[in-house]
Amino acid sequence: MSKRRVIPGFGLSMGFTITYLSLIILIPLAALFLKAARLSGAEWWAILTTPQVIAAAKLTFGASAAAATVSTVFGLLVTWVLVRYQFPGRKFLDAMVDLPFALPTAVAGITLTAIYAPNGWIGEYLAKWGIEAAYSPLGVFIALTFIGFPFVVRTLQPVMEDFGSEYEEAAATLGAGRWTVFWRVIFPMFIPALITGFTLAFARAIGEYGSVIFISGNLPLKTEILPLLVVGQLEQFKYEAAAVIAAAMLMASFALLFLINLLQRRLNWQNH
Amino acid sequence: MSISIQSISKSFGSYAALEDVSLEVPDGSLTALLGPSGSGKTTLLRIVAGLEFADSGPGKISFHGEDVSEIPARKRGVGFVFQHYALFRHMTVAQNIAFGLSVLPRVQRPQKSDIRDRVMELLKLVKLEGLDKRRPHELSGGQRQRVALARALAIRPKVLLLDEPFGALDAQVRKDLRRWLRQFHDEIGLTTLFVTHDQEEALELSDQVVVMRNARIEQVGKPQAVYDQPRSPFVYEFLGNVNKLQAGSDVRYVRPHEIEVLFAAEYEPLTDSLARVQHLFSAGPIATLTVRLNDGQFLDVELSRKQLDELALSVGDEVAVRAKPENEAVF
Numbered sequence: 001m002s003k004r005r006v007i008p009g010f011g012l013s014m015g016f017t018i019t020y021l022s023l024i025i026l027i028p029l030a031a032l033f034l035k036a037a038r039l040s041g042a043e044w045w046a047i048l049t050t051p052q053v054i055a056a057a058k059l060t061f062g063a064s065a066a067a068a069t070v071s072t073v074f075g076l077l078v079t080w081v082l083v084r085y086q087f088p089g090r091k092f093l094d095a096m097v098d099l100p101f102a103l104p105t106a107v108a109g110i111t112l113t114a115i116y117a118p119n120g121w122i123g124e125y126l127a128k129w130g131i132e133a134a135y136s137p138l139g140v141f142i143a144l145t146f147i148g149f150p151f152v153v154r155t156l157q158p159v160m161e162d163f164g165s166e167y168e169e170a171a172a173t174l175g176a177g178r179w180t181v182f183w184r185v186i187f188p189m190f191i192p193a194l195i196t197g198f199t200l201a202f203a204r205a206i207g208e209y210g211s212v213i214f215i216s217g218n219l220p221l222k223t224e225i226l227p228l229l230v231v232g233q234l235e236q237f238k239y240e241a242a243a244v245i246a247a248a249m250l251m252a253s254f255a256l257l258f259l260i261n262l263l264q265r266r267l268n269w270q271n272h
Numbered sequence: 273m274s275i276s277i278q279s280i281s282k283s284f285g286s287y288a289a290l291e292d293v294s295l296e297v298p299d300g301s302l303t304a305l306l307g308p309s310g311s312g313k314t315t316l317l318r319i320v321a322g323l324e325f326a327d328s329g330p331g332k333i334s335f336h337g338e339d340v341s342e343i344p345a346r347k348r349g350v351g352f353v354f355q356h357y358a359l360f361r362h363m364t365v366a367q368n369i370a371f372g373l374s375v376l377p378r379v380q381r382p383q384k385s386d387i388r389d390r391v392m393e394l395l396k397l398v399k400l401e402g403l404d405k406r407r408p409h410e411l412s413g414g415q416r417q418r419v420a421l422a423r424a425l426a427i428r429p430k431v432l433l434l435d436e437p438f439g440a441l442d443a444q445v446r447k448d449l450r451r452w453l454r455q456f457h458d459e460i461g462l463t464t465l466f467v468t469h470d471q472e473e474a475l476e477l478s479d480q481v482v483v484m485r486n487a488r489i490e491q492v493g494k495p496q497a498v499y500d501q502p503r504s505p506f507v508y509e510f511l512g513n514v515n516k517l518q519a520g521s522d523v524r525y526v527r528p529h530e531i532e533v534l535f536a537a538e539y540e541p542l543t544d545s546l547a548r549v550q551h552l553f554s555a556g557p558i559a560t561l562t563v564r565l566n567d568g569q570f571l572d573v574e575l576s577r578k579q580l581d582e583l584a585l586s587v588g589d590e591v592a593v594r595a596k597p598e599n600e601a602v603f
Contacts, residue, residue: 169352169354173321175347184375267362
């Protein structure tokens, strides 16, 4: 380790990094797993296979994936508009994208509920079509889309801004029409950034609590999400059970994110 | 196919990029658009390609007599090689080259096997056999450029347009590719127009040099003619090294190799000036001499090693210098 380095401060900065990561991430997570480890494998199994947990897991991961997908599609569209066109109010629109970051999630949840409830501005019309937006899985999905959307835009924006017009021009001189240029040249080049955006939105959605609990109505087996179950167990002083659900959630999320990362690694043109 | 450019003007807002430019590019020629940045050369190339459209007016672009001014790039049938190649990085070399054929409407699109054959033929043409499965980032700069060239040629373009073809390469690769491109052009005989700011490149490579400045064409001609008979001080200074001598209110332009150096004893008052050797650089076959004239002006002179050895000069010696009169210009 006595090798000389040109860039100074490795020892100090690495030490700081490890201390920081330990305090912020590793120690809390280790505490969580220690708590959960007090229960045996059979007890884990019993907690995780209750119908309530299974239903909540399906809803959490399902709605998160669906919301992240929708955020990705519309995030692409919004980013395209923000980057490619000059129009009055563009800066304003651009700033608006960040609002879901800044807004307290509970406020977002209450607002969304008010709008999508059967007597709300939008819910009223949806109700006429027989669509129940608030207090249903759809409501969970709406809330998760709201909070995940900025991640996609902010990930994609710098990539798109760097993307010169010469690829489109090259494709045009080779005879490609606009549609072909988009689908065969532009879109594939954005895929790595889109995957990153999707991953961030997805990860954020899995852990989301504040906005969802208001709009979902928290009906057991129907609209309960996993974080709500964790809080529920805590309120009943079942700390170990809460830790088990949380630990399982964490492992599942980690496995999913790891898989997405692998997929992205395979699309290896990203860094070139 | 010949390219005919007739009184093209182009402005971006209040900035005039081209002002009433006309040019004939003969069929099968290799023509260089040479000029400093901001002279309008790239804009002209892009207008020929259909990537940019000239201001409305009498201006017209024709290929072989056919007016193409209103035809957009994707239907104009030009091969365009971008300065940074613009290779599609998510596609392999073969997919890049095949792109132009694979986007043709179904009725015109060749069979997959025919496209494959054409790609292989083009790879051979640009000397990149065996690299078809690579991705652009796995290639060197020179290889990327040739992939871009093959991709542009795949659609059998009417004309070939190159934007600063050697701009992104280092010196040695540049020289090799330059020679290769000249040979390549002679083989395929496609009318080619390329943009460069490097005078050496333009002179060495092209059949016709178009010197541009401030949105206008300054001079058009064969490299030798443009170099030997520059029509303006700008062209004189832009093409090769030149000495600028103040003589009263006139400026005389003399190229360094067009000056004779004689012993001071041979001094002829009518044609010569006396000067003192200030600096001597003699690595390689050509020696460069800087002399200081009696009126204080400096003069660069190029002579062969042999001449230098005969004169046996060293710094501080007095010499007589004589401009070969046929090549001197006064503006």
